[in-house]
Amino acid sequence: MSEGWVDDPILYLGLDIGIKRDTTGLVALYLDQEDHCIHLWGHRIFPPPVNLVTQVEPVLFGLFAHQRVAAMMFDPYMAATTEQRLREQGYASRLLEVNQMTAMVEAANTLHACLTEGKLTLYPDPELRSQFAYAAAKQTERGWRIIKQKQSRPIDAVIAMAMALWGMTQDVGHSLHPAFNSQVHARSAWDLV
Numbered sequence: 001m002s003e004g005w006v007d008d009p010i011l012y013l014g015l016d017i018g019i020k021r022d023t024t025g026l027v028a029l030y031l032d033q034e035d036h037c038i039h040l041w042g043h044r045i046f047p048p049p050v051n052l053v054t055q056v057e058p059v060l061f062g063l064f065a066h067q068r069v070a071a072m073m074f075d076p077y078m079a080a081t082t083e084q085r086l087r088e089q090g091y092a093s094r095l096l097e098v099n100q101m102t103a104m105v106e107a108a109n110t111l112h113a114c115l116t117e118g119k120l121t122l123y124p125d126p127e128l129r130s131q132f133a134y135a136a137a138k139q140t141e142r143g144w145r146i147i148k149q150k151q152s153r154p155i156d157a158v159i160a161m162a163m164a165l166w167g168m169t170q171d172v173g174h175s176l177h178p179a180f181n182s183q184v185h186a187r188s189a190w191d192l193v
Contacts, residue, residue, distance in 0.1 A: 016157070039122075072097060
């Protein structure tokens with residue numbers, strides 16, 4: 001999944017699931033300690049029809065098992081079974097449901113702010129670029145909402161990125177603290193064993 005490789009970063013995942021006619025988007029973001037910008041570490045766009053068990057879950061379980069995943073933000077509507085499997089594997093504390101009516105407005109505003117302020121760095125990818133081209137921002141009384149310009153065009157990676165950014169910026173824990181340095185501080189308690 002990695003495109004913009006950085007040695008062992010703390011990742012924040014966003015997952016937006018489409019099954020029959022829509023893509024499934026999975027993104028991984030990290031905060032770079034040197035430039036203090038958020039970078040896209042990697043992404044996957046699964047074309048329809050998507051099989052969560054054979055396509056998406058192996059990638060998710062691989063990320064949780066082999067990378068430092070701080071959290072995964074997701075829309076609970078289509079992810080109930082995947083969420084249950086992740087919980088059974090002990091990842092419950094890292095799963096954060098994103099309410100599509102309230103938190104998604106905040107997520108869209110976070111994505112908008114990061115893009116306009118130049119705080120989000122993406123690597124070149126034609127499929128990701130096309131999903132951004134198909135997405136639009138609609139101003140509502142509550143703030144920006146991400147919408148499709150055409151119903152037939154997928155924007156799931158954009159939604160996943162917005163959710164990951166929102167979760168990342170909501171985290172007031174260690175990884176966003178100005179004094180935290182991923183090269184100096186311990187990976188996890190498992191390293192002590």
